[in-house]
Amino acid sequence: MNAAVRTAAISDTEPYKQEVAISLKHLRKTFEDEDGNLVEVIRDITLDVREKEFISIVGPSGCGKTTMFNIISSLIEPSDGEIILRKWRPKERRGSQIGYMLQRDLLFPWRTILDNVSLGLELSGASKAECHDKAYDYLSRYGLGDFAKAYPSALSGGMRQRAALIRTLITDPDIILLDEPFSALDYQTRLVLEDEIVSILREFGKTVVLITHDIGEAIAMSDRIAVMTQRPTMVKNLYDVGLARQYGSCIKARSDARYQTLFDEIWADLDIQLGAHRS
Amino acid sequence: MSTVLTAPSSPAVKKTRTPRQRRARQIILQDNAWRCVIIGLILLLWQTGVDHKFIDPFLMGSPAGIGAEAWRMMLSGQLLTDTMATVKATVIGFLGGSILGSLSGLLLWYCKRLARILDPFLIALNGLPKISLAPMIIIWFGSGMFSKVALAFIATFVVATLTAYQGSHQIDQSLVNLMRSLGAKQQQIFTKLVVPATMPWIISAFRLNIGFALIAEIGGEFISSDTGLGHLIFVNGNLFNLNAVWVGVLALMVVAVALYLVVSQVEKHLFSWSRQ
Incomplete structure (x- = not known):
């Protein structure tokens, strides 16, 4: 892998630790399709995710990003390669240190927001009162306290996504995987939520990996961006960004001059593959 | 609270x-x-x-005649006895079949292999008009209430099993993944996701089953019985007492509507979340 690492020479106002949180080494995944043919989805992903950084994975749609997430959170096993977590607790399931948030909020319609948010605690065997106290605490802190007793159908898309984020955070995982969490939202809500989520996750000191196909979103939110190739996936390029950290706001990050430069570079990376794909 | x-x-x-x-x-x-x-x-x-x-009131009955007949049957207590006999057998068979059927259907979620193997049997049984089993059931269990309960049970069990099983298999895999990513064990996925997510299917099976249980029940009473609304209708039909037949039919309608109302009330209570 000769992934070119480009440095945009940004002085971090709040430098993140450089230790590696997750290390993916030569991950490979092939599936068998219905006819018994082997389909190579991931060829070779080698990537170090640093402690407390916000890294985005950008790639053409259907390039196996979600498969990569499923492997990291141990929902499926890789065909080859290894995943090394810094805080490896051998007796524990790998997934317990990893929180997962998806494009759809996946709130259970039959549970109140409070019960939805406390789901993870409940599953780990905490008492009902304990779950509710902690959940209520989190909900109030993030402006959903008044909706604790409401059912998800009463909430707007943005509020539901916020509830889904709280559900992920409440079990206190070290690493948060975000799988296109904004793509079902309208543009304004999206901008607001991007900022909110970045600041919440930073406040908790989480390591975050975001999957997105929205280049602008990746630049506005991330410390680093990994651009993936078309399937079978490899890491094509790594970019240092850090605009959100510098400005403390994703919206301000979008007005920086480097935003457009990065956008063009990443777009070029993707475009080459689109062209190659067509031929 | x-x-x-x-x-x-x-x-x-x-x-x-x-x-x-x-x-x-x-x-x-x-x-x-x-x-x-x-x-x-x-x-x-x-x-x-x-x-x-x-x-011709002999062929059609008449409202006045039906009223008089109903009054007579109420005074003699026959209407109440027959109605209660039918309601009792129907409700026991309906509840037993629907509840046990739903449970079996849900449990099939645990064992995908077994579900796959049993699938064609369930489909075949589901298509079979259960009333065709009545002669056998009556030979086995006699002409009393028990055979009617058994018929209503069979008629509702298969529908409930199939519906619950299909419902539980249509649960979004992402929800299952979410549960797993939160560290849920198989049993927790079952109780906290599969059961509540299948509830709307189960309640719709209950609603269908009111009709099926009544068909099986009345069919069984037509074939062999000594009490019940089906018995009342059948006997009076043979006697060309159309007014009494009408009374039986109207009583059945009341029973069906009452059962339907009970199920809707349960549904309203269970799915209060969907009305917000």
Whole structure:
């Protein structure tokens, strides 16, 4: 892998630790399709995710990003390669240190927001009162306290996504995987939520990996961006960004001059593959 | 708990109905009035036809005759005895079949292999008109209440099993993944996701099953019985006592509507979340 690492020479106002949180080494995944043919989805992903950084994975749609997430959170096993977590607790399931948030909020319609948010605690065997106290605490802190007793159908898309984020955070995982969490939202809500989520996750000191196909979103939110190739996936390029950290706001990050430069570079990376794909 | 909180405020809410709510209530009242008018018109036309010899009361019965017959049967206690016999057997068979059927269907979620193997049997049994089993069931269990319960049970069990099983297999895999990513064990996925997510399917099976249980029940009573509304209808039909047949049919209708109302109330209670 000769992934070119480009440095945009940004002085971090709040430098993140450089230790590696997750290390993916030569991950490979092939599936068998219905006819018994082997389909190579991931060829070779080698990537170090640093402690407390916000890294985005950008790639053409259907390039196996979600498969990569499923492997990291141990929902499926890789065909080859290894995943090394810094805080490896051998007796524990790998997934317990990893929180997962998806494009759809996946709130259970039959549970109140409070019960939805406390789901993870409940599953780990905490008492009902304990779950509710902690959940209520989190909900109030993030402006959903008044909706604790409401059912998800009463909430707007943005509020539901916020509830889904709280559900992920409440079990206190070290690493948060975000799988296109904004793509079902309208543009304004999206901008607001991007900022909110970045600041919440930073406040908790989480390591975050975001999957997105929205280049602008990746630049506005991330410390680093990994651009993936078309399937079978490899890491094509790594970019240092850090605009959100510098400005403390994703919206301000979008007005920086480097935003457009990065956008063009990443777009070029993707475009080459689109062209190659067509031929 | 929440009802305690809302109870004091509800009378106040009733007094201060908005114009729109008042209008909605008025419309409901008007609809009900129209329904009464329709029934009244039919009865009036029917009775007038009988009185003027357009309609043969021997073949059709007459509203006055039906009323008199109903009164007679109520006084003798026969109507109540027959209705209760039918309701009892239907409800026991219906509840037993629907509940056990739903449980079996849900448990098939645990064992995908078994579900796959049993699938064609369930489909075949589901298509089979269960009333065709009545002669056998009556030979096995006699002509008493037990055979009717068994028939209603069989008729509802298969529908409930199939519906619950299909419902549980349509759960979004992402929800299962979410549960797993939160560290849920298989049993927790079952109780906290599969069961509640399948509830709407189960309740719809319950609603269908009211009809199926009554068909099986009445069919069984037609074939062999000594009591019940089916018995009443069948015997009086053979005697050409059409007025008594009508009384039996109307009583059955009341039973069906009552059971339906009970299931809707349960549904309303279970799915309060969907009305927000």
